[in-house]
Amino acid sequence: MNILNYKKVHFIGIGGIGMSAMAKYLRHHNIEVTGSDLVESDITSDLIHNYNIPIYIGVLPENITSEHDAVIYSPAVPEHNIERQEAYNRKIPEFSYPELLGAISSTLTTIAVSGTNGKTTTTAMIIESMKHLGMDPTGIVGAILQKYNSNFIAGQSEYFVTEACEYKESFLHIHHDILVITNITEDHLDYFKNLEHIQKTFETFLNNKKGSGVLVCNTQLKELEPIIKSAKLLQMNIIDYGQYIDTTFELSIPGAHNIQNAAATLGVMEALGLSIAETKEYLAKYFRGPKRRMEHVGITEYGAILFDDYAHNPEGLEYLIQGLRDFYPEKKIIMLFEPHLYSRTRDFKESFAKILETVDILYLFPTYRAREEHVPEEDFLLEKNIDEHKVQLYTVRQPEAFKEMFMSQKYDTNYIVITVGAGDIWKKGLEIKK
Numbered sequence: 001m002n003i004l005n006y007k008k009v010h011f012i013g014i015g016g017i018g019m020s021a022m023a024k025y026l027r028h029h030n031i032e033v034t035g036s037d038l039v040e041s042d043i044t045s046d047l048i049h050n051y052n053i054p055i056y057i058g059v060l061p062e063n064i065t066s067e068h069d070a071v072i073y074s075p076a077v078p079e080h081n082i083e084r085q086e087a088y089n090r091k092i093p094e095f096s097y098p099e100l101l102g103a104i105s106s107t108l109t110t111i112a113v114s115g116t117n118g119k120t121t122t123t124a125m126i127i128e129s130m131k132h133l134g135m136d137p138t139g140i141v142g143a144i145l146q147k148y149n150s151n152f153i154a155g156q157s158e159y160f161v162t163e164a165c166e167y168k169e170s171f172l173h174i175h176h177d178i179l180v181i182t183n184i185t186e187d188h189l190d191y192f193k194n195l196e197h198i199q200k201t202f203e204t205f206l207n208n209k210k211g212s213g214v215l216v217c218n219t220q221l222k223e224l225e226p227i228i229k230s231a232k233l234l235q236m237n238i239i240d241y242g243q244y245i246d247t248t249f250e251l252s253i254p255g256a257h258n259i260q261n262a263a264a265t266l267g268v269m270e271a272l273g274l275s276i277a278e279t280k281e282y283l284a285k286y287f288r289g290p291k292r293r294m295e296h297v298g299i300t301e302y303g304a305i306l307f308d309d310y311a312h313n314p315e316g317l318e319y320l321i322q323g324l325r326d327f328y329p330e331k332k333i334i335m336l337f338e339p340h341l342y343s344r345t346r347d348f349k350e351s352f353a354k355i356l357e358t359v360d361i362l363y364l365f366p367t368y369r370a371r372e373e374h375v376p377e378e379d380f381l382l383e384k385n386i387d388e389h390k391v392q393l394y395t396v397r398q399p400e401a402f403k404e405m406f407m408s409q410k411y412d413t414n415y416i417v418i419t420v421g422a423g424d425i426w427k428k429g430l431e432i433k434k
């Protein structure tokens with residue numbers, strides 16, 4: 001499949017972060033694009049006004065016409081979707097987002113960034129560093145990069161940098177010249193059986209290498225042992241980014257986990273034969289990172305510093321909290337946490353509770369169910385697992401009244417406030433921003 005041969009393409013679920021980036025990629029190549037989604041959002045507004053993409057809110061068969069050469073659908077869109085059925089009836093080719101990502105990766109020199117945590121920030125670091133060093137890659141990222149205000153970064157070189165998500169094995173469509181694995185932990189257990197299942201999937205992903213292939217990883221991580229063993233059997237060139245982990249290295253953004261992400265980036269620079277010193281200087285002085293990754297949002301009315309972060313698993317939360325403690329040792333941390341998915345919350349409720357107890361004040365919001373059915377009795381599943389002797393806990397049962405509840409506390413410059421979760425919790429930060 002060469003998607004660039006098509007003239008008009010329709011996206012089902014175009015409001016997704018990956019889907020919207022792909023739509024921008026096609027518009028960049030002068031392909032006419034239409035799209036549909038269930039709700040309006042900042043993403044759909046951006047596509048309409050800045051990329052001239054007509055978007056229909058709602059799923060309707062008439063959104064698909066004989067003028068369309070292909071239909072692209074989000075992995076979340078089922079086969080019985082009305083628009084997919086219309087495409088089938090009209091004999092219009094259908095491709096999933098991962099399939100399209102795979103087709104692009106097969107034609108360009110691809111750097112694929114995978115792992116449980118740190119994918120987005122590492123991808124951003126690689127793209128920004130390569131741009132700075134004159135390599136000019138094309139990039140597709142699972143977040144809006146602050147520097148470019150986009151999740152799609154156009155490039156003129158042969159290089160393509162993309163996140164490679166393991167969920168439902170979607171990354172198995174991607175063909176890679178350089179594969180980055182940031183780390184592996186148990187996650188997405190609504191799909192994977194256990195850690196071994198996840199490791200086996202990553203081992204399978206190694207086989208998508210082009211040529212001899214390059215693997216960039218921290219060889220000291222125990223969870224990567226079977227993957228590294230498989231990479232050696234495949235005679236891949238293994239670059240240990242552990243050699244670049246330097247705790248004295250001061251980045252432009254806080255967090256020891258970002259030192260790890262920077263080290264992975266330096267491993268990629270080594271693979272490309274680019275300057276390690278210039279990359280370190282850029283990351284220390286100029287890197288801004290993706291939105292919703294330790295993003296500085298502003299201040300509250302009474303002077304508390306306001307941040308936002310996408311962390312939604314226990315490891316991500318731990319990295320985040322420790323980063324804030326290191327950067328602001330004198331301040332108290334107030335977290336507005338929205339659990340993401342009932343299944344993830346259920347699987348890791350003890351780990352979540354243990355980590356959430358390390359902040360000073362916790363506002364617990366209802367679970368963001370995303371693709372799952374509503375289970376009202378589990379909206380506050382973590383509440384009974386959290387020890388209120390260790391953290392001051394507020395359960396936000398009426399989110400619409402949160403602003404008044406929060407502002408009455410008058411948190412001042414002695415506090416950091418951070419909204420955390422993969423759902424809509426960031427909007428609460430805007431409500432309390434001065």
